[in-house]
Each structure stands twice: as C-alpha cells, then as structure tokens.
Amino acid sequence: MRLINRSPSRGGRLALAILPFAxxxxxxxxxxxxxxxxxxxxxxxxxxxxxxxxxxxxxxxPDERSGDYLFWLDTASSLKRLGTGLAIAAVAGLCLGVAAGTLPLFGAPLSPLITVLSMVPPLAILPILFIVFGLGELSKVMLIVIGITPILARDLEQRAREIPPELLIKAQTLGANTWTLILRLVLPQLMPRLLISLRLVMGSAWLFLIAAEAIASTDGLGYRIFLVRRYMAMDVILPYVAWITLLAWAMDYLLWRLTRLLFPWHEGAKA
Amino acid sequence: MSDKKGGTGAFIQVKNVWKQYGDQVVLERLNMNIAEGEFCTLVGASGCGKSTFLRLLLGQEAPSRGEILLDGQPLAAEPDVSRGVVFQRYSVFPHLSVLDNVALGLELPRAPFLGRLLGRSKRDAREQATQMLHKVGLDHALDKYPAQLSGGMQQRLAIAQALIMKPRVLLLDEPFGALDPGIRKDMHALLLELWRETRLTVFMVTHDLSEGFSLGSRVLVFDKPRIDPHAPGAYGARVTYDISLHDGHRTPVAADSLPADLAGPFQTAYQGA
Incomplete structure (x- = not known):
C-alpha cells in the first residue's frame, strides 16, 4: 500500500504522538x-x-530576602503584563480593522498606515519605549501592544473585506444604518476571527514580553531566566521554559474552546 | 395602484436609462413603465445587463444617464427598506439563528443605536418573525443556523427575511439558480402564493426561460440589438421583447420600433458590422 493511503489507528496515533517527546x-x-x-x-x-x-x-x-514565592510572583507579573497587552491590542486591532475594512473613507488613510507600521520591528523601538514610557510596567505592556496590534488590525481588516457585499446590502434593505450594520453584522462575524488571530499572535506576544522583561524588570518569568543565566543555572531555566510553554499552550487551548463555545455557527459557516 | 401620482402614470418609471463602465456600455436607452403588483421576470443571455438593471433598481449602483422613478420620486441612491432583495447566495446572516435572521429586520429600523430590541418589543418582533417563518414553512427550524439548512430552506429564509419588511418592491437575483429542479418547483409555488397574497411588485432575474414565463406576469427580454465586432463594448443591451402575460393573453409586444427586433434575435449579431 502506498504511504499516502496509510493512516495510523486510534491507539497508533496516540503512540506516534508520544514517541517524539519520549x-x-x-x-x-x-x-x-x-x-x-x-x-x-x-x-x-x-x-x-x-x-x-x-x-x-x-x-x-519563601525567598530569604523578600519572603515572596518567586516562581508564582514571576508568573503573576508576566501574565498580568501579557494579559493587559493582549487585551489592549485586541480592542485596538478590532477597532482599526473594522474601521479600515468596512468604511472605505476610513480605510483610505488607515490601511497604508497600518501596513507600514506593521513593518516596523517592535524590538528595534524598544529603547524608544523605555525612553518615552519609562522603565515601569507601561513600556513592557506597550511593546506587546505595538508589536501585535498592527498584525491583528491587518488580519481583521482583510476578514472584514471578505464579508460578502451581498450581506452588507441585505442589511441595508433591512433598515440598518452604518453603526448598527457594524454592530450587528460586521462585529459578530469578526469576533471568532479575532480569537483565532489572538492564538496566532500569542507566540509573538510572549517573545515581546520576555524581551522586555530581560532588559528592564525586577520580576517576571523572562527576568528570572535572564537573571539566573549569569550562574548558568540550567536547573531553573529549563523548568521556567517548560512552564512558559505550558502556559502558552493552555492559553491557546482555552481560546480555541472559547471560540467554539461562543460562536457555534462559525465552524459550519466556513463550508 | 390607487396611490398613483396624477398624470405621471406608472408605479415604476424607467426613463432613458444608460449604464456604462468606462467605455463599456452595458445598458442603453431603457424606457419602461411598470404597474404596481406586476411580476416582471428578466431573462436574457449572460452579460446582457439583467443583473445590472436589478442593481440599479436596488440602488446599489446609479444609472450613468436617465433616471428611475418609484411612485413619481427618484429612487434613493442606496439600498433601503423600500426594496427587498434575495440573492442567489449570501442572502442570510450566518451568525444568526433562523428566527433572529428574520427578527433582525424588525429590530434594525426601530433601534438606531443598539441595533437590537429589548424586553417586550423583542418578544413581539420574534412573535411576528415566527409567523412569517410559518408562512414559508420554516417553523420547525427556528433555532438552527443557516449553515444547518439546505439550499432551498436558506432561500425560503431569505424570502421571509425580505418580506417581513413589507417592501414595496421585491428584487430577486437568480434566487433559485443553485437549487435542485424538484426544490425549485416548490419554491415557485411558494413565491407565487406569497406574491398573490401581498400583491408586491417583483423583479426576478433568471437564466431559465421557462421559469421566466411560468412565474412572471410580464417578461422582459434583455439582448444586444447592435454589436460592433471591432468595439464589443460600444453598444449596450436593451429590452428587446416586453411580453405581457396577463390573464392568459400571451401576446408578445416588441419593446420599441427597432427593425432588428422584428427580424429576430439571431440576425442581430450582424448589425452594425
């Protein structure tokens, strides 16, 4: 039998999945x-x-000096920064994407701007962020926001343009004005796509978070990893990396479940 | 038909309408009067401007020259609630249940800020929507999403969605083009029943001649009477036959006095060469 026609059985699939890890x-x-x-x-x-x-x-x-549980302190700080950054970026990306993708008069100035801004390497402007926003929480959150908002905005703009024009016309014959058309037609159709885009930019968001923490921070998962690097403490670095991977995977899984739970129509509508 | 403007005549007047894109003339010199309650079917070859004419009636595009009057007033330049529409595809909203798809039309005009009704008015809207869905035979599928419906049921839903607005004109752009022949028969019966009940003015684009003749009270045949082989876009399509099918009197009437019309559609290709 040709290789292309052979598939693993159910048990075989599980074994094959575990094999590379083992x-x-x-x-x-x-x-x-x-x-x-x-x-x-x-x-x-x-x-x-x-x-x-x-x-x-x-x-x-508890830490001898501060009495904190460092691992959980780092986790909480990092998740707070990541969550704040993702939330701000999601709202900003959604607004920009909907405006640029739905309203031609807004898209004309916004679309080229977003495209150019998305080409700016976020890490290259990290020093600017530190100068402008200081070394506190704000600059770290801003790096995540600046890094992923243009990506989200571009993706959502594209999806908004892909909504069939027939639907936009139909909504107008049902008495929608521009605002209610966006509210009841465009936004609900883009929400599942926003969650999918968030899953895709999650990796970048972690990258920006750890980079910012490595350079200027006093806690956080990235900070700890770069701190103990000086002592070549691989016994700390490896569990931290595994923990970050687990967190990232869990967030991806939760967003996937959330998409299916909140937007049950989405799977079928793509067909 | 009682509210005709004195002297101006018909419900819909098409006055010397042209439509062109750049050098490409799609429609030229369209003139016609449509009475209220007429069921016009628009037939003709592909690319003969039937759908373009429908888009002009819908307000999705504006004529390059001439004007279309609805009840003596120029047509609004954008789609609105006076004209309902059913497309071949993408007529219903995939993110709303069947019931919400129809109730949406009752909610949007009354809620310009929220786009949705709340409390009792919402219940009333859903009640009305349920009745409309009962009429098109979808009362068993109120909570389903459109993707869970067959093609025929989706078009039933689209028709219910359009009719709940009580539009003055219903525009159908090949609504049954993607359906099986059996389902299509059922849809014809449903559409005729709803038309007789509401006495709506209907325009329906179809590729299927027999569909056009069996459904319509008036058949408009679109064709290009003149073709210049060196400049294919120089001349547009016109209504070459305007056939009234009232009360079984099936008398073909030439739309205008072009001799080419009388000579039959096959000879038109050589005109202007």
Missing part, C-alpha cells in the same frame, strides 16, 4: 546522566532531581 526526553536523560557521572557539579544538563529541587526552592519556599 525520544527527546530519553536523549536528554541519557546525556544528563553521562555528564553528571563525569562531573557531579555539572550545570549544563541538570537531572530531574536537581530541577525539582530548584522548583521546590523557587515555588514552595
């Missing part, structure tokens, strides 16, 4: 054990025991 894990454990055997103080590939000790120290023991 291989990577085995590879890591083997190398880690090998290095630790040669030098018990090796820091590069810590064992699971060393990593769980580090997590125990950061997450479940």
């Amino acid at each position: 291989l990577l894990l085995a590879l890591y454990l083997a190398h880690s054990a090998q290095r630790l055997e040669l030098n018990p103080n090796d820091k590069l590939l810590p064992s699971f025991g060393q990593m769980s000790a580090a997590v125990e120290r950061l997450a479940f023991t």
Whole structure:
C-alpha cells in the first residue's frame, strides 16, 4: 500500500504522538546522566532531581530576602503584563480593522498606515519605549501592544473585506444604518476571527514580553531566566521554559474552546 | 395602484436609462413603465445587463444617464427598506439563528443605536418573525443556523427575511439558480402564493426561460440589438421583447420600433458590422 493511503489507528496515533517527546526526553536523560557521572557539579544538563529541587526552592519556599514565592510572583507579573497587552491590542486591532475594512473613507488613510507600521520591528523601538514610557510596567505592556496590534488590525481588516457585499446590502434593505450594520453584522462575524488571530499572535506576544522583561524588570518569568543565566543555572531555566510553554499552550487551548463555545455557527459557516 | 401620482402614470418609471463602465456600455436607452403588483421576470443571455438593471433598481449602483422613478420620486441612491432583495447566495446572516435572521429586520429600523430590541418589543418582533417563518414553512427550524439548512430552506429564509419588511418592491437575483429542479418547483409555488397574497411588485432575474414565463406576469427580454465586432463594448443591451402575460393573453409586444427586433434575435449579431 502506498504511504499516502496509510493512516495510523486510534491507539497508533496516540503512540506516534508520544514517541517524539519520549525520544527527546530519553536523549536528554541519557546525556544528563553521562555528564553528571563525569562531573557531579555539572550545570549544563541538570537531572530531574536537581530541577525539582530548584522548583521546590523557587515555588514552595519563601525567598530569604523578600519572603515572596518567586516562581508564582514571576508568573503573576508576566501574565498580568501579557494579559493587559493582549487585551489592549485586541480592542485596538478590532477597532482599526473594522474601521479600515468596512468604511472605505476610513480605510483610505488607515490601511497604508497600518501596513507600514506593521513593518516596523517592535524590538528595534524598544529603547524608544523605555525612553518615552519609562522603565515601569507601561513600556513592557506597550511593546506587546505595538508589536501585535498592527498584525491583528491587518488580519481583521482583510476578514472584514471578505464579508460578502451581498450581506452588507441585505442589511441595508433591512433598515440598518452604518453603526448598527457594524454592530450587528460586521462585529459578530469578526469576533471568532479575532480569537483565532489572538492564538496566532500569542507566540509573538510572549517573545515581546520576555524581551522586555530581560532588559528592564525586577520580576517576571523572562527576568528570572535572564537573571539566573549569569550562574548558568540550567536547573531553573529549563523548568521556567517548560512552564512558559505550558502556559502558552493552555492559553491557546482555552481560546480555541472559547471560540467554539461562543460562536457555534462559525465552524459550519466556513463550508 | 390607487396611490398613483396624477398624470405621471406608472408605479415604476424607467426613463432613458444608460449604464456604462468606462467605455463599456452595458445598458442603453431603457424606457419602461411598470404597474404596481406586476411580476416582471428578466431573462436574457449572460452579460446582457439583467443583473445590472436589478442593481440599479436596488440602488446599489446609479444609472450613468436617465433616471428611475418609484411612485413619481427618484429612487434613493442606496439600498433601503423600500426594496427587498434575495440573492442567489449570501442572502442570510450566518451568525444568526433562523428566527433572529428574520427578527433582525424588525429590530434594525426601530433601534438606531443598539441595533437590537429589548424586553417586550423583542418578544413581539420574534412573535411576528415566527409567523412569517410559518408562512414559508420554516417553523420547525427556528433555532438552527443557516449553515444547518439546505439550499432551498436558506432561500425560503431569505424570502421571509425580505418580506417581513413589507417592501414595496421585491428584487430577486437568480434566487433559485443553485437549487435542485424538484426544490425549485416548490419554491415557485411558494413565491407565487406569497406574491398573490401581498400583491408586491417583483423583479426576478433568471437564466431559465421557462421559469421566466411560468412565474412572471410580464417578461422582459434583455439582448444586444447592435454589436460592433471591432468595439464589443460600444453598444449596450436593451429590452428587446416586453411580453405581457396577463390573464392568459400571451401576446408578445416588441419593446420599441427597432427593425432588428422584428427580424429576430439571431440576425442581430450582424448589425452594425
């Protein structure tokens, strides 16, 4: 049978999904054990025991100086910045996208501007943000907002243009004015797309967050990783990276569930 | 028909209407009067301006020359509640349930800020919408989304949605073009029943000649009487036959005095060469 016609069974699919993870894990454990055997103080590939000790120290023991649980403090700070940035960017991107994609008179000036702005590398203007907004929370949130708003706006503008003109005309024959047409037709149709776009820009948002935290911060997941780098504390860095990955995956999953829950019509309407 | 403006005559007057895009003339010198309650079917080959004419009636586009009067007044230059429309596709809102699709037409004109009604007026609107849906035979599917309906049911929904506005004119752009023949028969019966009940003025574009003749009380045939092979866009289409089918009197009447019309559509291709 040709390869293209062969698919795994249900159990086989699960096993195949786990396989690469198991291989990577085995590879890591083997190398880690090998290095630790040669030098018990090796820091590069810590064992699971060393990593769980580090997590125990950061997450479940109060810090000697401040009395905080650093792991949870970092997580809360980072999630707050990320959430604020994503929320502001979502609202701004939605407004810009709807205005530019629905109203030609607004699209004419907005559309080229958004396109050009989306080409500015956000990390290149990070110093400007620090100068303008200071080294506090605002500049970190602004980096996320500036980084992903143009992407969201461009995507939503495009989706708004893809709404069939027949629907816009139909709504006018049903007595809609421009405002109610946007409110009852364009916005509801773009909301599921906004959630999908948010999932797609989630990776960039994390990138901007960690970059900002690495440069100027006193807490946060990115801050901690770059702080302990000086001591080559891989036993802290690796659990932090795994935790960030888990958080990002969980947010992606929740947005996906939310889309299906709030907009049950969306799956069928695409057909 | 009682509220005709004195002297000006018909319900809809098309006066010397031209439509062109750049050098491309699509429609030329259209003149006609349509009485209220007429069921006009627009037939003709592809690209002969039937749908363009419908868009002019809808207000989606403006004529390049001439004017269209509705009840003696120039047509509004944008779509409004006086003219309902059903397209071949994309006529219903995918994010609203069947009931909300129809109730929307009652909500929008009364709620210019929120776009939705609340409380009792909302219940009334839904009650009215349910009755309308009952008429088109969709009362079993009130809570479904359009994507869960068959093509025929979606068009029933689109018709209900248009009729709830009590428009003065109903415009249909190949509404049954994508449906199975059997379903199409049912839709014809439904449409004729609703037309007899409401006495609406209907314009329906169709590719299907037999559909045009079996449904319409008046058939307008669009064709290009003159074609210049060196400049295909130089001449537009006109109504070459205007056939009244009232009360079984099926008398073809030539729309205007062009001899080409009398000579039959096949010879028109050589005119102007």
